[in-house]
Amino acid sequence: MAPSEPPEHDGLRETPVATQPVFEGRFLRIWRDTVRLPDGAVAEREYIKHSGAVMVIPLLDNGRVLMERQWRTPMRRVMTEFPAGKLDAGEAWQACAARELREETGYSAREWAYIGTINNAISYSDEAIHLAFARGLSPGPRQLDQHEFLEVFEAAPEQLLDWVHSGAITDVKTVIGVFWLEKLLSGSWDLDWRS
Structure with missing residues (x-):
């Protein structure tokens, strides 16, 4: 029997409105996204992009x-x-x-x-x-x-x-x-x- 997957919850999805780089170094890149939340409000998310x-x-x-x-x-x-x-x-x-x-x-x-x-x-x-x-x-x-x-x-x-x-x-x-x-x-x- 194959392992089961957790159920999807599309009602939690945030939709990107805009994306911009904040910092770009030799090792890390920091980005800021403006996103639309599930309730329609807008928020910002900052995160690090990494090559793995x-x-x-x-x-x-x-x-x-x-x-x-x-x-x-x-x-x-x-x-x-x-x-x-x-x-x-x-x-x-x-x-x-x-x-x-x-x-x-x-x-x-x-x-x-x-x-x-x-x-x-x-x-x-x-x-x-x-x-x-x-x-x-x-x-x-x-x-x-x-x-x-x-x-x-x-x-x-x-x-x-x-x-x-x-x-x-x-x-x-x-x-x-x-x-x-x-x-x-x-x-x-x-x-x-x-x-």
Whole structure:
């Protein structure tokens, strides 16, 4: 039986009346829309346009996973995350995932399993993050971007659950990845592995 979809609610739809750019940087674009609400009133909506990203959950043959620590300026602290990176224009998720995994960790993967897409901040951003598992990892040299500093380390899946529970990991994509990892390792959810 196929999973059901939530019902549509067209009565909640907002109709764009005007759209204008507010800020255009190298990484983010901020837009302001004037919209007509379901009751006919007019309102403004500001949001970030983002090219999208990919996050990889790298499974090592020893039962552990590869993780990263990286300074994140908006949070003003070092964050613990799975490897991830921004999609280039027209880039497929798997090409981006392979590139980011190699650049940030030095590893290449023999097999991939696509999990799906998440929208991590729907109230103010259109960013979509593709999530995937990687296994059959082979080490190699890292190829960090200029001015990119991060530490790569191995962690046991149980450690990750503890860190999510304690609040040591708060990055939403990583939290979701940890719960997917738990489902995979328990045998609750199957994945379609491909080369």
